[in-house]
Amino acid sequence: MKVLLLKDAKEDDCGQDPYIRELGLYGLEATLIPVLSFEFLSLPSFSEKLSHPEDYGGLIFTSPRAVEAAELCLEQNNKTEVWERSLKEKWNAKSVYVVGNATASLGIAMESITVYQTVAHPGIQGNLNSYYSQQGVPASITFFSPSGLTYSLKHIQELSGDNIDQIKFAAIGPTTARALAAQGLPVSCTAESPTPQALATGIRKALQPHGCC
Numbered sequence: 272m273k274v275l276l277l278k279d280a281k282e283d284d285c286g287q288d289p290y291i292r293e294l295g296l297y298g299l300e301a302t303l304i305p306v307l308s309f310e311f312l313s314l315p316s317f318s319e320k321l322s323h324p325e326d327y328g329g330l331i332f333t334s335p336r337a338v339e340a341a342e343l344c345l346e347q348n349n350k351t352e353v354w355e356r357s358l359k360e361k362w363n364a365k366s367v368y369v370v371g372n373a374t375a376s377l378g379i380a381m382e383s384i385t386v387y388q389t390v391a392h393p394g395i396q397g398n399l400n401s402y403y404s405q406q407g408v409p410a411s412i413t414f415f416s417p418s419g420l421t422y423s424l425k426h427i428q429e430l431s432g433d434n435i436d437q438i439k440f441a442a443i444g445p446t447t448a449r450a451l452a453a454q455g456l457p458v459s460c461t462a463e464s465p466t467p468q469a470l471a472t473g474i475r476k477a478l479q480p481h482g483c484c
Contacts, residue, residue, distance in 0.1 A: 272299050274474060275402065275409040277419050279305045293471035299478075302402060302409075306419040308392045311340050317386050318344035324358060329366035331381070340386035391422035399423070403430040411459070411474050413441040417450035424454060439477045443470060 280288045280303045294301040320326070321344055332338050345354050392398075402409075408431055414420045428435060439459035442448035448461040460473040 272410045272478060273406050274299050274301050274411040274413070276301055276303050276413045276415070277306045277423055278303055278413075278415045279307075289467040290470065293467040294474065297471055297475040299411075299471070299474065302406065304395070304398045304402060305392045306395050306423045307416065308390050309336055309387050310390055311343060311387045313384055313386055314340065314344055314347065317341070317384055318347075318350070320382075320384065321345075321362075322350070322353075322358065324361040324365060327365070327382075329368065330362060331368045331370060333370065336387045389418050395423055396426050399426045399430060408434045408437065410437075410478055411439040411441055413443065413470065413474070414447050414451060415443045417447055420447065420450050420454065424456075439474070441470065441474055441477065 274294060276290055278290070280291075283289050283292075285292070288303060291301045291303065317340060321341065332341075345351050350358070412427065414423075431438060440451055440456050441460040441462070442451055442458055443462050443465050445461060448458045451458050460470075460477040462470040462473050
């Protein structure tokens with residue numbers, strides 16, 4: 272039975288995406304199609320700020336993409352040598368945090384800069400067209416974020432046509448499940464946790480006759 276996962280492929284230590292492996296254990300043939308991409312923003316401004324650690328009491332990264340932006344600034348502006356010679360030591364002497372949105376509610380003066388934004392993957396329409404032409408309508412489609420749903424739903428509806436009612440829609444978590452429901456789509460499965468094991472278990476149950484999870 273064929274299932275479609277709208278996410279990037281990420282290999283583990285075994286050289287295989289863990290979602291494909293876990294679904295395969297239940298006899299489900301999974302295909303991954305990326306629906307999201309990222310654009311870096313304000314890198315010159317960010318690079319300038321990184322060059323003056325004396326102006327700041329610390330550094331807060333709110334996501335792995337923000338860390339990538341810092342690395343990109345050093346590479347693009349030929350600051351690797353300067354970083355190793357002086358900037359690295361100065362920043363290491365300060366507090367560096369990795370936190371979430373709750374930081375914004377503290378009473379601590381912060382200067383923020385947005386260094387990336389989420390956009391639709393440029394190959395989403397072509398990849399979906401190719402999948403449907405070769406594999407047909409999947410038994411299940413899993414969404415991994417509300418934004419992924421936004422960028423892909425129109426294409427999926429057009430390609431599925433009247434057969435869309437046959438698809439079991441799954442969500443990686445409650446936020447994505449609510450986004451699916453807001454679009455009027457029935458949620459056949461919400462993973463109990465955002466892990467390959469939980470998703471595979473949920474999809475297997477959803478695809479069983481009269482199954483739900």
